[in-house]
Amino acid sequence: MSSPPPETTTKPTGHLLPNGCRITHGQAGNIKKPFTHMDLTMHELTAGTSNNTKAFSGQLGFIEFTTSHRLPRHIHMDLSRTRLADERILVLHGVGMVEIAGALWVVAPGSLVDAIGGVPHTWTACPAGVRLPNGVVSRGTFTMVYEYEEPTAFFPIASTEPIGSGSEYVEFTGDFDEIRFPELSRKEVIARARVVIGREVLSLQ
Known part of the structure; x- marks a missing residue:
């Protein structure tokens, strides 16, 4: 039996968190240089060659x-609040910070974050002056590109524990602060955060 053609072969990439979310940095994050004679870089939120x-x-x-x-802190669901919705985020430039299910991550430029529906998360920019293991230094700003699995909104949540369905969602109604x-x-x-560089999970100390 012949193996599938290269364009339909997929390999796990990045760092997979126990809750199903993934942080991918470097070439595995759908980064392409399509022309050998031109320094043009493409960052794709969705790889068009995967059959899954x-x-x-x-x-x-x-x-x-x-x-x-x-x-x-929030999750994403469809607007009827019945189905959880995944989100995909590309840190285009600058250094971001994401809390995923209570864990703190610094996100290097060019990284792709797959946030699984039902996993509480929240974002901000990394404070200026944090040096990443690859030499990048944060400046207190970053730009993200985001894409949702389906139309959604921000559903605030107090807990950092993932939920498995929309029916488990308990809306936070207090002060957003x-x-x-x-x-x-x-x-x-x-002292507290970790970062994914290439395929490694590293501390910042």
């Missing part, structure tokens, strides 16, 4: 973050 790539039909856009933009990404100093980020 999930189709995304929700909102597609970008956000320019500073450290003053600290999102409240209680669930916003915490305001962290450079030293606190270095």
